[in-house]
Amino acid sequence: MRIIRDIKKMQRIAGGWRRNGQRIGFVPTMGALHEGHLSLVRRARRDNEKVVVSIFVNPAQFAAGEDFKRYPRDLSGDAASCRKEGVDVVFYPQARQMYPPDYKTYVEVRDLSNVLCGKFRPGHFRGVATVVTKLFNIVQPDSAYFGQKDAQQAVIIRHMSRDLNMPLSIEVIPTMRDKDGLAMSSRNSYLSPQERSNAIALNQALRLAEGLVRFGRRDARGIIAELEDFIRRIPGTKIQYLRIVDPDTLAPLAKIKTRALVVLAVYLGKTRLIDNTIVKAKRLCRGD
Amino acid sequence: MRIIRDIKKMQRIAGGWRRNGQRIGFVPTMGALHEGHLSLVRRARRDNEKVVVSIFVNPAQFAAGEDFKRYPRDLSGDAASCRKEGVDVVFYPQARQMYPPDYKTYVEVRDLSNVLCGKFRPGHFRGVATVVTKLFNIVQPDSAYFGQKDAQQAVIIRHMSRDLNMPLSIEVIPTMRDKDGLAMSSRNSYLSPQERSNAIALNQALRLAEGLVRFGRRDARGIIAELEDFIRRIPGTKIQYLRIVDPDTLAPLAKIKTRALVVLAVYLGKTRLIDNTIVKAKRLCRGD
Numbered sequence: 001m002r003i004i005r006d007i008k009k010m011q012r013i014a015g016g017w018r019r020n021g022q023r024i025g026f027v028p029t030m031g032a033l034h035e036g037h038l039s040l041v042r043r044a045r046r047d048n049e050k051v052v053v054s055i056f057v058n059p060a061q062f063a064a065g066e067d068f069k070r071y072p073r074d075l076s077g078d079a080a081s082c083r084k085e086g087v088d089v090v091f092y093p094q095a096r097q098m099y100p101p102d103y104k105t106y107v108e109v110r111d112l113s114n115v116l117c118g119k120f121r122p123g124h125f126r127g128v129a130t131v132v133t134k135l136f137n138i139v140q141p142d143s144a145y146f147g148q149k150d151a152q153q154a155v156i157i158r159h160m161s162r163d164l165n166m167p168l169s170i171e172v173i174p175t176m177r178d179k180d181g182l183a184m185s186s187r188n189s190y191l192s193p194q195e196r197s198n199a200i201a202l203n204q205a206l207r208l209a210e211g212l213v214r215f216g217r218r219d220a221r222g223i224i225a226e227l228e229d230f231i232r233r234i235p236g237t238k239i240q241y242l243r244i245v246d247p248d249t250l251a252p253l254a255k256i257k258t259r260a261l262v263v264l265a266v267y268l269g270k271t272r273l274i275d276n277t278i279v280k281a282k283r284l285c286r287g288d
Numbered sequence: 289m290r291i292i293r294d295i296k297k298m299q300r301i302a303g304g305w306r307r308n309g310q311r312i313g314f315v316p317t318m319g320a321l322h323e324g325h326l327s328l329v330r331r332a333r334r335d336n337e338k339v340v341v342s343i344f345v346n347p348a349q350f351a352a353g354e355d356f357k358r359y360p361r362d363l364s365g366d367a368a369s370c371r372k373e374g375v376d377v378v379f380y381p382q383a384r385q386m387y388p389p390d391y392k393t394y395v396e397v398r399d400l401s402n403v404l405c406g407k408f409r410p411g412h413f414r415g416v417a418t419v420v421t422k423l424f425n426i427v428q429p430d431s432a433y434f435g436q437k438d439a440q441q442a443v444i445i446r447h448m449s450r451d452l453n454m455p456l457s458i459e460v461i462p463t464m465r466d467k468d469g470l471a472m473s474s475r476n477s478y479l480s481p482q483e484r485s486n487a488i489a490l491n492q493a494l495r496l497a498e499g500l501v502r503f504g505r506r507d508a509r510g511i512i513a514e515l516e517d518f519i520r521r522i523p524g525t526k527i528q529y530l531r532i533v534d535p536d537t538l539a540p541l542a543k544i545k546t547r548a549l550v551v552l553a554v555y556l557g558k559t560r561l562i563d564n565t566i567v568k569a570k571r572l573c574r575g576d
Contacts, residue, residue: 108394163422
């Protein structure tokens with residue numbers, strides 16, 4: 001396994017693979033790899049001749065006052081994990097090469113970027129869309145792998161990739177969870193033991209949503225009220241948003257007719273966690 | 289020569305060429321091809337195994353009230369020209385496939401896009417940057433060819449390509465001119481015989497700028513005043529802008545020290561024409 005820091009060098013390697021007709025699978029990450037990331041890597045390994053994992057804590061996707069500086073970094077641990085999974089190249093660029101002083105170009109996916117997380121993290125998804133475009137041009141993958149945990153990110157990247165005719169496929173892989181159901185996230189490391197224990201509120205609320213829909217509830221407003229009520233009862237939680245939206249357009253739904261995305265962001269102390277699930281309404285009877 | 293209308297089909301053809309290790313040269317155009325375009329095509333033909341010319345009057349780069357509807361269109365004439373120059377594929381996409389109803393993604397090159405032409409054509413360069421990004425992803429060229437006539441466009445595309453790490457080279461080819469010096473442009477067809485005759489004002493003003501610099505003038509403000517004075521004396525002209533700027537950053541220059549870009553946009557009746565030249569100050573004496 002090679003660790004490549006230089007953009008042009010990575011581009012040459014990827015170009016060589018493509019000319020050889022070798023399929024490239026790509027997993028873009030910010031490092032601090034956990035089993036969620038590794039599930040993407042395994043899928044990439046299974047389906048491609050070459051696998052590239054990028055590790056880059058992208059300054060452009062952190063809003064002012066967010067956790068850019070203290071975001072966990074562990075290159076040697078990450079490299080060991082990648083080696084174990086049979087990764088071919090870890091791409092580890094430097095911020096000053098990715099964003100030279102006269103950097104000026106940004107990719108924006110309208111409408112989808114200023115709702116949900118985007119409403120509370122101004123510029124976040126512009127930063128994500130921009131860095132992903134750059135990384136795709138550098139790594140030139142046939143397939144790129146993203147986690148469903150970041151549901152809005154997945155929707156935006158899919159849309160961007162389609163709109164800009166990027167010559168690759170976007171694969172979205174189910175969320176990996178700890179045994180008690182907490183979605184894996186590099187930010188879980190910020191939690192105190194007490195916060196970690198309370199954090200299962202997010203997953204439990206989503207399971208409650210699934211249960212309510214299974215038993216016939218269809219009104220988004222009523223379901224949201226029940227979930228909020230449930231989360232508020234767990235100490236140390238503060239809801240940032242909780243919505244039921246269309247899984248493709250992220251538009252709010254009044255009534256669940258077929259598939260719906262339940263998305264939430266909740267603070268545990270100072271740590272902001274997100275999670276989501278897709279609920280499916282089966283027809284209970286004609287006309288329902 | 290093939291005419292391809294479908295995006296995915298064009299992408300498959302280009303992908304096949306790349307896997308065969310064949311260099312792809314690409315000339316993006318809005319059609320109504322003239323000798324300026326053909327000089328790009330000949331350069332692409334000389335330097336690549338495969339040549340693609342796209343013909344697409346891009347609605348996203350016309351501001352409200354501009355000439356999108358009446359922009360000249362001549363597919364059969366353009367196809368004949370391309371065939372004669374040995375083009376492999378004319379890519380001729382439809383607007384509704386390029387911009388489906390839920391299209392949302394735009395590429396923006398900040399600072400460079402809202403000066404000069406961009407100041408008077410809001411959204412124009414966002415439209416250009418976006419469509420060029422799309423076309424690059426579809427045609428996957430090794431080299432793409434643009435005319436120096438559209439100097440600001442060339443600067444923006446070069447910057448975008450560098451910022452987004454696009455795996456290709458941008459080649460900018462000198463402006464082609466009619467015998468009397470008028471820069472070739474598809475929009476010259478809008479001119480009445482009288483306007484056409486007066487339109488040489490643009491080229492003459494640029495030659496005057498070169499002369500003034502050659503004879504030692506360095507102050508941008510003074511040079512601009514002389515050029516404006518010259519153009520105003522030619523009937524039927526109306527200056528939109530006339531600037532002396534840095535050729536890479538497009539920032540206004542007070543004094544010409546080394547290279548400078550003289551750019552202008554002038555109306556002849558209702559037709560807006562642009563032109564430019566790069567002037568070089570040679571040191572006249574030490575300390576100059």
